[in-house]
Amino acid sequence: MYYDHVAQVEMPSWSRGRVVLLGDAAYAVSLLAGQGASLAVAGAYVLAGNLARSPSVEAGLAGYERVLRPVVLDKQATGRKSRRWFLPATRTQRWLRRASLALAGLPVADRLVAGALVGKPTAMIAEQARRTGVGG
DSSP, rough: OOOOOOOOOOOOSSSEEEEEOOOOHHOOTTTTTOOOOHHHHHHHHHHHHHHHHHHHHHHHHHHHHHHHHHHHHHHHHHHHHHHHHHOOOSSEEEEHHHHHHHHHSSSSHHHHHHHHHHHHHHTTHHHHHHHHTTTO
């Protein structure tokens, strides 16, 4: 018998005062969404950029969260949606997963399967930074 626990970290704020959480400590997306290491590296990049450009540490921390939170929430939602892919409950779901993996070897289907599993590209970090006016 094998048992494992799959969880996401959902925190109302990633910082308090001058203390900040980063990566899985702040926003673990779970193995169902993947991308934990990518988000941690992106988070460090966004945090450093905001701290370097902001007039205060507090403003830099707020900018970090303002830019990265929409990306993290999207990745967490993708993980929750793809739960059935990783943990199929019925024979039909298992068959669909096998068929999708078989089709993933085809040139167009590979992008569709990958997009369904990982969500939007992380280029949305740059887009979010552009929209909020806070550097990433």
